[in-house]
Amino acid sequence: MELPLLLHILGASILVGGLITALSFQLVGWARETPAGAAMLARYGFLSLLVLALPGWILMRAGAQWIWSEQGWDDVRDEPGWLDIGWFTGDLGLPVILVTVILAGLGARRLRQSGGTTSSLVRGATALTAIMLIANVVTVWAMSAKPD
């Protein structure tokens, strides 16, 4: 029981860490940057999402499924609210992360090629990263406090 929980928590913390890292690079990139600086920060934001947040999500979700099957939650009719929050954020998280990674990657490439300091694609990725971060922090609170 402990190993799947460890993987679940480790994955979730890497996911949240990856989102915070990406958001930090993206926000710093908004402020009075040179074209080279903006491209560098956008690339780091993209890589943080791709190399940290996405694998973190996979580890978190795999651990959740393992716990689910080991604890026999599929036999429970009325699931507690905190579990619903976890499923909602977790399952909706994958498509949102994938879209964000694509936006961030395209935005970083466009910045590098155009030599500009801002890109609507990167800004869109920043907004989605912020939304995902807030959703995941609320989920961490719900899954640890288990309010019902």
Add this chain to the structure above:
Amino acid sequence: MELTDWLIALHVLSAFAWIAAMVIYSVLVAGLWRAALPSDVVRLFRVSRVGDALVAIGMIGTIVFGIWLAIDEYEIWDGWIIAALVLWIVAAAIGGRTGATYKVVNDRARSLVADGHDAPSSELATLARTQRGLALHVAGSLVTLAILVVMVYKPGA
């Protein structure tokens, strides 16, 4: 929700802040090995401020809410709690040394940029690729991971 539920949530959120800081620092350490210009190094350290805030919130939150929970729910002298406290102290000591090691890099990069020398610098590259800093960061990350393992497995509880 009862007080214990809030304590658990705040303790866990603090732990997440701490691990998020370690994730940011890992990206920065990797970035410093590739950074070519002093201005790139300065940019990376600008992001490190988020890590500094998170590690402070995380370490203070885990120890305060952790000890509160230990008194409330467990015994402070339980073996796994003592182990976690010792590991927390080790992590704090390593973190202090890691920060001091990388502060030298940040200070040098800033002075180069301030002097208008934003060209590749072999001296700065050597400082940024510090083996000591890397070893301390890896050690700090492993201790942080060990605390997480102790918290989940609670050996002897």
